[in-house]
Amino acid sequence: MPEATPRRTARSRDAILRAALDLCAEQGYATVTMEAIAARARVGKPTVYRWWPSKNAVFLDTLQESWAESVVPLPDTGDIITDLRNWLHRFVDTLNDPLLRPIIVGILGAAQHDPALKAAIRERFHVPFRAANQVRVIAAQEAGQLPRLAPELLEDSLVAPLWYRLLVSDEPFDHADADAILAHALHRNCGGPSPGERAWGVSDGS
Template sequence: MTGRPRSAAARAAILRAALAELGERGYAALTVEGIAARAGAGKQTIYRWWPSKADVVLDALLETAAERIAVPDEGSLRADLDAFLAATFSQSGQHGVLTGLMAQSVLDPAFAQAFRERFLASRRAALRGLLERARARGEVDAGADLDLLVDVVYGTLWYRMLVGHAPLDAEAGRRLAALVTDAARPGRPG
């Protein structure tokens, strides 16, 4: 990136402002002007560092995702999945943000690549690591397709979030954890 280097304090203020604006207005009504005003920064500063509001939101989301949804180690696959999915599904305040970012990724191929590589891949890797740890404990069949199991979890999350046909709540998380645990267990036919 050319130009003046980013100020860590200004960057942090902009990301905090983006999250605050999201909380008050939602993704659809979020504007770079609103973020700039709340952060006490110039709109041109934001555009110098981020090409769009979606990119600002992506960075803000990345700053908070790891701390809000940790990878648990409860000692068993089922307990780990219960905890991971409870934390993931409880982020209901983020649903509008996530659906907005997904919509932006459909419209903007460059943003889609950044969203996949920077956010989706990290969340997938966290869940896959949980499954790999369970495999090392002997709870997951050696031949289980871990990527497909990750797809089952995130496919359910995204489908319910985008379509809204069924709740994305703690009960859904428990049922999904049971389904994945059963599908992954050693010696399962098929």
């Protein structure tokens, strides 16, 4: 048997993650198995188990790599409203991505019955992104672009309606909805104009 090389190992790992991504989009999170992932990636099942102990672990890495490319922490262009708007648009695009959406829904559902998975999601996604976004909001406060408030409250006001639509109501959402959410959040948390007014540089889409 040929000895594994770093390049060959990387190719196998990429193939496994891609297989998991495609299978979840095709048949849903619940029905994907480690055997199916190995078969689609054209690797042996022991190869998959060598790197991941479970299907949830495979999907966690799949999601992390895709998420890191699409949802970056809040940028700093010097204009916090533009930064929030662009960040929220990217967040909406990620939740609506036909490949990522079933993984996001599936892994969050699985995490409700798996404390270790829930802790891993918090450690890999929630904590680092929350910390980075707080730094940006605090910088905007110090620059006089936002009033003093708990940064996490602003972030929660922005993403909670989207998570609700994704996981509970299954209502569609797009960039216009994101703009409306941002206008409302700024009004409620920052004492700005009522939603629909343009003084914040964002309208409610109406």
